[in-house]
Amino acid sequence: xxxxxxxxxxxxxxxxxxxxxxxxxxxxxxxxxxxxxxxxxxxxxxxxxxxxxxxxxxxxxxxxxxxxxxxxxxxxxxxxxxxxxxxxxxxxxxxxxxxxxxxxxxxxxxxxxxxxxxxxxxxxxxxxxxxxxxxxxxxxxxxxxxxxxxxxxxxxxxxxxxxxxxxxxxxxxxxxxxxxxxxxxxxxxxxxxxxxxxxxxxxxxxxxxxxxxxxxxxxxxxxxxxxxxxxxxxxxxxxxxxxxxxxxxxxxxxxxxxxxxxxxxxxxxxxxxxxxxxxxxxxxxxxxxxxxxxxxxxxxxxxxxxxxxxxxxxxxxxxxxxxxxxxxxxxxxxxxxxxxxxxxxxxxxxxxxxxxxxxxxxxxxxxxxxxxxxxxxxxxxxxxxxxxxxxxxxxxxxxxxxxxxxxxxxxxxxxxxxxxxxxxxxxxxxxxxxxxxxxxxxxxxxxxxx
Numbered sequence: 001x002x003x004x005x006x007x008x009x010x011x012x013x014x015x016x017x018x019x020x021x022x023x024x025x026x027x028x029x030x031x032x033x034x035x036x037x038x039x040x041x042x043x044x045x046x047x048x049x050x051x052x053x054x055x056x057x058x059x060x061x062x063x064x065x066x067x068x069x070x071x072x073x074x075x076x077x078x079x080x081x082x083x084x085x086x087x088x089x090x091x092x093x094x095x096x097x098x099x100x101x102x103x104x105x106x107x108x109x110x111x112x113x114x115x116x117x118x119x120x121x122x123x124x125x126x127x128x129x130x131x132x133x134x135x136x137x138x139x140x141x142x143x144x145x146x147x148x149x150x151x152x153x154x155x156x157x158x159x160x161x162x163x164x165x166x167x168x169x170x171x172x173x174x175x176x177x178x179x180x181x182x183x184x185x186x187x188x189x190x191x192x193x194x195x196x197x198x199x200x201x202x203x204x205x206x207x208x209x210x211x212x213x214x215x216x217x218x219x220x221x222x223x224x225x226x227x228x229x230x231x232x233x234x235x236x237x238x239x240x241x242x243x244x245x246x247x248x249x250x251x252x253x254x255x256x257x258x259x260x261x262x263x264x265x266x267x268x269x270x271x272x273x274x275x276x277x278x279x280x281x282x283x284x285x286x287x288x289x290x291x292x293x294x295x296x297x298x299x300x301x302x303x304x305x306x307x308x309x310x311x312x313x314x315x316x317x318x319x320x321x322x323x324x325x326x327x328x329x330x331x332x333x334x335x336x337x338x339x340x341x342x343x344x345x346x347x348x349x350x351x352x353x354x355x356x357x358x359x360x361x362x363x364x365x366x367x368x369x370x371x372x373x374x375x376x377x378x379x380x381x382x383x384x385x386x387x388x389x390x391x392x393x394x395x396x397x398x399x400x401x402x403x404x405x406x407x408x409x410x411x412x413x414x415x416x417x418x419x420x421x422x423x424x425x426x427x428x429x430x431x432x433x434x435x436x437x438x439x440x441x442x443x444x445x446x447x448x449x450x
Contacts, residue, residue, distance in 0.1 A: 002188055003150075003151070003189075004149060004151035004152075004186055004209055005146070005147050005149035005150070005151070005185040006146070006147045006151070006157065006183070006185070007144060007146050007184075008145040008181075008182050009142050009144050009180060009181045010142065011024070011122070011142060011174065011178040011180075012055075012059045012119075012141040012142065012173065012175065013173060013174060014055045014056050014059065016053055016055070017036075017121075017138075017139040017141065018049075018053050018093075018139055018141040019040055019041070019049030019050050019051075019139055019256075020038050020041050020049070021050070022038050022139065023036050024036075024140050033132070034135050037136065037138070042088050043088030043089035049093070049256060052119070052256070052259060056119060057259065058269060059173050060103045060119045061103065061104075061261065061265070061266060061269050062171050062272075063104070063117055063171075064103055064104025064107065064117050065269060066171070067107040067109045067114045067117060067145065068107035068109060069106060069107035069114055070104065070105050070107075071104055071261060072101040072105065072261065073260065073261050073262075073263075074101065074261070075101065075102075075258065075261070076101070076252060076253075077094070077100070077253035077258075077259065078095070078096065078099060078100050078250045078251065078252055079091035079249075079251050079253050080094050080097060080120075080248045081249040082248060084123070084126065085126045086123040086126035087123045088124065088135070088138065092120060093120065093121050093253055093256065094119070094120035094121070096116070096120065096144070097250035098250055100118075100250075102116035102117060103116075103118045103119055103261075104116060104118070110160055110163055111150070112148070112151065113147065114145065114147055115148050116145075116146050117143055117144065117145045117146070118144055119141065119142070120144060121140065121142065122137050122140040124136075143173075143174070149187065149193075154206040154209035154210050154213075155206070157184075157205060157209060161180075161202060161205070162202065165180070166277055166299070167277050169302065170273075170274055170277065170302045171272075171273060171274070179200055180200070181200050182198075182200075182205055183195055183196065184196045184199060184205060184212075186213060187216070187221075188213065188216045188217060190220050191220030191222075192221045192223055192224045193221075193224050194212060194216065194224070194227055194236075195224075195226045196227050197239065199229055207229070208229040208236060211234060211235060211236060215235075225238060225240075278299075281295050281296070281299045284298060284305070288312060288317040289317065290317060294325045297325040297329075298324065298325055301340065303339065303340050304324060304339065307324055307328075308320055311324065311346060311349060311350055313350075315350055315353045319357050320353060327370055328344070331374055332374075342373065342374060343375075343377065344376075348378065348379055349377065351379070351380050351384070355380070355384045355388075359389065360384060360389065361384055361387050361388055361389060361435075362389055362429070362434055362436060362438065364429055365434045368387070369383050369384075388435065389435055392444060394432075395428065395432065396448070398436070399424075399441070401431070402424055402427045406424060406427060409423050409424055410424070410449065413449065421442075421445070421446075425441050425445060428441050428445065429441055
């Protein structure tokens with residue numbers, strides 16, 4: 001039987017590093033290496049860390065609460081030693097290890113037990129091929145979430161991770177643009193545990209688990225190992241035998257005081273956490289009678305579900321749902337943007353949908369207006385007035401022109417090719433500047449064609 005546990009590392013969504021005032025910037029934001037650095041995050045002799053970033057501490061507590069963990073009132077910083085070029089001090093400062101109590105312990109999230117979650121700093125980025133080290137991310141605040149080996153399939157792992165990231169996005173706890181890294185622990189009945197290090201996408205996590213499961217079934221491991229996933233060769237590769245806590249030589253960090261967490265702070269953070277996806281899902285399905293497939297789309301983003309909840313104060317849910325879950329997402333995808341980057345004022349969107357609902361403008365015209373909001377919405381009254389539906393007699397006039405210009409399509413329709421009717425409708429709507437409604441256009445066209 002397959003057993004899988006995860007050690008998930010996520011970049012906390014903070015402005016500054018954990019023990020210095022250097023800015024935290026990840027991924028494509030960096031124009032060059034080694035610019036957001038100082039003596040502290042590069043481990044210069046004589047440099048001392050500042051007190052831990054308060055923003056990072058609160059984020060970890062927030063995550064621990066969401067995961068259902070017990071919050072430790074005290075956290076002892078420890079030095080976790082290992083000698084790699086990406087760790088200039090020769091150790092990592094972390095609230096974990098044999099002499100510390102992690103920030104959160106004993107939780108449960110969507111049926112999976114959480115062993116612990118804790119705060120630590122990120123190493124630098126080392127390129128083993130060129131030997132270059134970029135310290136821009138050195139000292140960035142990380143949360144590590146450790147699960148028990150409760151997963152039974154790779155599909156279960158990927159589904160759970162998706163729900164975890166969606167939930168944490170509700171409180172902006174994780175820097176989603178930086179993604180996550182996961183160490184995946186895989187074992188089968190009768191074999192020792194194997195850890196696969198630093199996998200950075202859901203697809204790779206699934207592939208690595210499936211490949212390692214197949215490998216272990218053929219030859220169950222006799223000793224614990226640390227391996228890496230070679231995506232090109234589609235195999236896991238031995239790195240070393242598994243390190244133990246003793247190998248890391250954990251000692252208390254003399255330069256950092258015990259981190260004390262008051263119950264007052266914990267209560268304040270609890271009150272600030274919004275309703276989470278599963279709670280929003282229940283509300284959408286029960287109160288608004290939304291189909292589960294649409295509810296799942298909405299609840300993946302807090303911004304989407306909150307926008308929907310604003311719209312349905314004045315717009316019928318059945319009208320609002322396709323515009324938020326399909327049309328708005330379509331605009332984001334077309335412009336290669338994250339939907340959160342589109343600044344939509346709920347009041348503007350409400351006026352647009354009410355114009356559609358009342359029949360003042362066609363859906364096609366409304367979609368045109370929505371597409372124009374890719375860089376931010378604006379009051380739509382003028383566009384609605386200019387784009388309001390035309391009279392039936394004008395639709396009749398345009399329809400006759402289109403029929404005259406497309407004799408072949410008319411013959412094809414009369415010969416039984418139904419798609420030709422949709423072509424003619426499209427031509428009429430195009431010629432009307434999308435001011436002709438679909439229903440009215442179809443009725444007018446059929447009336448002429450007989």
